[in-house]
Amino acid sequence: MGSQEILEKQRRYLWPNHILYYSSPLPLERGEGMYVWDVDGNKYLDFFGGILTTSVGHNNPTVNRHIHEQTSKLLHTSTLYPNEAHVTLAENLAQVTPDGLDTFYFGATGTDADETAAIIAQVYTGKTEIIALRHGYSGKSQMAMTLTGQAAWRMGPVHIGYVRHAMNPYCYRCPLKMTYPECGVACVEDIRDVIQTMTSGRIAAFIAEPIQGVGGFVPLPPDWLQAAVEIVHENGGLVIIDEVQTGFGRTGDHWWGHQHSGITPDIMTMAKGIANGMPLSAVATTTEIAESTVGAGLTISTFGGNPVSCAAAIGTLEEMKDKWGPARTADVGAHFADGLHNLQDKYPLIGDVRGRGLMQGVELVLDRQTKEPAPKQANALLETSRKMGLLIGKGGLYGNTMRIAPPLIATKDDVDEALEKLDHAMAQVQEMSL
Ligand SMILES: Cc1ncc(COP(=O)(O)O)c(C=O)c1O
Numbered sequence: 001m002g003s004q005e006i007l008e009k010q011r012r013y014l015w016p017n018h019i020l021y022y023s024s025p026l027p028l029e030r031g032e033g034m035y036v037w038d039v040d041g042n043k044y045l046d047f048f049g050g051i052l053t054t055s056v057g058h059n060n061p062t063v064n065r066h067i068h069e070q071t072s073k074l075l076h077t078s079t080l081y082p083n084e085a086h087v088t089l090a091e092n093l094a095q096v097t098p099d100g101l102d103t104f105y106f107g108a109t110g111t112d113a114d115e116t117a118a119i120i121a122q123v124y125t126g127k128t129e130i131i132a133l134r135h136g137y138s139g140k141s142q143m144a145m146t147l148t149g150q151a152a153w154r155m156g157p158v159h160i161g162y163v164r165h166a167m168n169p170y171c172y173r174c175p176l177k178m179t180y181p182e183c184g185v186a187c188v189e190d191i192r193d194v195i196q197t198m199t200s201g202r203i204a205a206f207i208a209e210p211i212q213g214v215g216g217f218v219p220l221p222p223d224w225l226q227a228a229v230e231i232v233h234e235n236g237g238l239v240i241i242d243e244v245q246t247g248f249g250r251t252g253d254h255w256w257g258h259q260h261s262g263i264t265p266d267i268m269t270m271a272k273g274i275a276n277g278m279p280l281s282a283v284a285t286t287t288e289i290a291e292s293t294v295g296a297g298l299t300i301s302t303f304g305g306n307p308v309s310c311a312a313a314i315g316t317l318e319e320m321k322d323k324w325g326p327a328r329t330a331d332v333g334a335h336f337a338d339g340l341h342n343l344q345d346k347y348p349l350i351g352d353v354r355g356r357g358l359m360q361g362v363e364l365v366l367d368r369q370t371k372e373p374a375p376k377q378a379n380a381l382l383e384t385s386r387k388m389g390l391l392i393g394k395g396g397l398y399g400n401t402m403r404i405a406p407p408l409i410a411t412k413d414d415v416d417e418a419l420e421k422l423d424h425a426m427a428q429v430q431e432m433s434l
Pocket of ligand 1: 110
């Protein structure tokens, strides 16, 4: 099918609320390693990986082999029947999850995982109220849209009174107009304040992403997260860390984004990169918390622990452990961050470069003093990069942050190629905005 036909059918048969990147959307046909091709044969260097999901590269032979072996045996069981791929994946994952978080419930999406995590926190504590963060993102269900701290991502009337949002430590735009680290992470006290003033004082949980993804790659400073965990535990809540974007070594040096802070969550969610694009998510927690679900009400997941998705995840994890681990990601990520900082020196439009490992955000502003967001320029950079053969992402509450996160197999040469394309694209966008 040609691109016109695909786009016509998209318009005719798919709901118009599907967000499509680019003024002329990009129907993709195939991928190989770091590259994807559209249906017209154009080649793109993929520095977004289908939203940080193609973690070990397109058409990865190890992952595909695991998928093919499983599809020739059994496609589906439901959680009513144990299957080998399901239990093997759980065992393998337990080798990389933080100590104690070694028991799992699998689902199909990140939304599913965050919602399951919130529910088990409520079951375990017997409380209902949850503290989430402004600018955070949890997904598209009713509860996940409420946990999300961005109005734009709430479709339709959303009203779940048991979620409250505390300030996020968005250091580039500090909610207290202070400067890190001199601020002593003062904004973390907002969590205590929200608990004391906007809840019953008895909370079930706090949920946060170590680097807010959809929120524009906003990293939580390590000391902020440590202090947040203390406040939440003092108030009887469990700490849920959402590793949907930051998991599997994405942030470098550690398997999980929160490990840069030296904290241990009570519950951790993961999805996206877990199975290199096959639909799968998981919630990890302690045996004690998992056991509290017994007798709390029946639950089932038709697609949770799907053997093909689990087989893909087994292959993905094998690849990550053998070849694309956190130390390598830290090294390539540091090279990438250096290059982006060089671009920041060159282009006044770049107000901030931030992130960890292969999760780098570039925030565009019209003026570095006022920090007025530049969403039009961000759109232009997305379009211009595409023309140069580079796919990147975009996000943030103000729609002005480029989200750049290639598959973990990216080499320094790939990074240099991306930086060169970004340099040319930035030159055009910077000139446009003069
Ligand atoms: C941090 C985070 N949590 C949860 C979700 C929801 O995941 P899904 O789209 O798979 O439901 C996302 C999706 O972008 C996410 O970035």
